[in-house]
Amino acid sequence: MKVLGIESSCDETACAIVEDGKTILSNVVATQIPFHRVYKGVVPEIASRKHVEWILPVVKQALKEANLTLDDIDAIASTNRPGLMGSLLVGLTFGKTLAWSLNKPFIAVNHMLGHLYASHLANDIPYPYIGLLVSGGHSIICKVSGFDDIEVMGTTVDDSVGEAFDKVAKFYGLGYPGGVIIDNMAKKGERRAFSFPMPKLDSAEHRYDVSFSGLKTAVIHQRDMFWNEGYEKSDENMCAAFQETACKTIVSRLLRAVDDTGLKTVVAGGGVAANSRLREMLAERTDLNCIFPPLKLCGDNGAMIAGVAYHFLQRGDRSGIDTTACARIPQFKKGLQLHRR
Structure with a gap:
C-alpha cells in the first residue's frame, strides 16, 4: 500500500510517499526558514501563504522522486x-480534495502521533516503550503501547x-x-561556566513533568x-551550560518514567530529538535501548504522517470529507490518550 502523506502544521511544506508504513519512496520538505529568519520566529500569515504557493509543486516533486503517478497511490x-490553523488548513484541504477527486481513502493524522512514529520508519521497534516527544511546541513523556495507544505521563x-x-537565541x-x-555554539563552550537552576517538581502530581520557564528567565x-x-x-x-541544564531536566524525568514502568526502550521524536547533547546523554545509558529518528525525520515531514x-x-479507519483542522489539542494531563481525532 502506497500512502501519500502531507504535512503543513507549521512552516515546512512537506510531502512523502511511504509503502506499507515503512519504506520511504520519496520525502520532500520545502523549508520556509529564510522567510521567517528576519522576524526571529515563525509568522503565521507568511507560513500559510507559502504553503498555498508551494503545496502543489512539493506534491508533484514527491511523485516524481518516487517515479509514480497519482494512479499508483x-x-x-x-x-x-x-x-x-492557517497552515493546517492548506495541507488538510489539499489532501481531502485530492482524495475526493481520485476517489481514494483519506486519513487525517495527529501531528504528535507522527513524531512518535518517525523512528519506526528506520527501525523495527516492539511495543510498549517510553516515548519522548520534544519540539518547539511540546515536551511530552509517555508510555507508548501502540501507534495510537499513547498515555501521557508527563509534560x-x-x-x-x-x-x-x-x-534564548532570540534574546x-x-x-x-x-x-x-x-547546539552548534555549545560544542565550542564549557558546560561548567554557568550553574543554571533545574526546576523542582518533586510532588507526585508532577513526578514526570518538566519546566523551562525558570531556566529561560535565569x-x-x-x-x-x-x-x-x-x-x-x-x-x-552560556549556550553550553543552558543546553546541559535543559537536557538534564528532560533526562531526569524520563529516567523516572523508565524506573517506574520497568520499560528499557526509549524512543524519541520531534525537532529537539536532533539535539546532539540530548542524544549523547541517553547514549551514555548503556542499560537502555535509546532510539532516535534519522536527523532528516526529526523535523516536520510527510513520511511520518504517511x-x-x-x-x-490497515485497521479499516477512514476520515470523512468533513474532517476539519484543530490548532490545539486538549491540555495534556496524566493518563490522557493521544488520538487522531
Whole structure:
C-alpha cells in the first residue's frame, strides 16, 4: 500500500510517499526558514501563504522522486492537528480534495502521533516503550503501547524545551532557528561556566513533568548570578551550560518514567530529538535501548504522517470529507490518550 502523506502544521511544506508504513519512496520538505529568519520566529500569515504557493509543486516533486503517478497511490493522508490553523488548513484541504477527486481513502493524522512514529520508519521497534516527544511546541513523556495507544505521563507545566531554545537565541541575537544554533555554539563552550537552576517538581502530581520557564528567565535575565568564576562570560559558554541544564531536566524525568514502568526502550521524536547533547546523554545509558529518528525525520515531514496513516488504513479507519483542522489539542494531563481525532 502506497500512502501519500502531507504535512503543513507549521512552516515546512512537506510531502512523502511511504509503502506499507515503512519504506520511504520519496520525502520532500520545502523549508520556509529564510522567510521567517528576519522576524526571529515563525509568522503565521507568511507560513500559510507559502504553503498555498508551494503545496502543489512539493506534491508533484514527491511523485516524481518516487517515479509514480497519482494512479499508483492507494490513499492520501494529511496532518489536521495541532499547529497553526492557517497552515493546517492548506495541507488538510489539499489532501481531502485530492482524495475526493481520485476517489481514494483519506486519513487525517495527529501531528504528535507522527513524531512518535518517525523512528519506526528506520527501525523495527516492539511495543510498549517510553516515548519522548520534544519540539518547539511540546515536551511530552509517555508510555507508548501502540501507534495510537499513547498515555501521557508527563509534560511541561509552562514552556516547551524547543520554545526555550528559540527564545534564548532570540534574546541574545544568535539567530534563527535557535535550537540548531545553540547546539552548534555549545560544542565550542564549557558546560561548567554557568550553574543554571533545574526546576523542582518533586510532588507526585508532577513526578514526570518538566519546566523551562525558570531556566529561560535565569539565562536571559540573571546569567551573571549563575556564572562560575574562572570561566569566560561568553555566548558559547552560556549556550553550553543552558543546553546541559535543559537536557538534564528532560533526562531526569524520563529516567523516572523508565524506573517506574520497568520499560528499557526509549524512543524519541520531534525537532529537539536532533539535539546532539540530548542524544549523547541517553547514549551514555548503556542499560537502555535509546532510539532516535534519522536527523532528516526529526523535523516536520510527510513520511511520518504517511506511516501513521497506513496503520489506520490497515485497521479499516477512514476520515470523512468533513474532517476539519484543530490548532490545539486538549491540555495534556496524566493518563490522557493521544488520538487522531
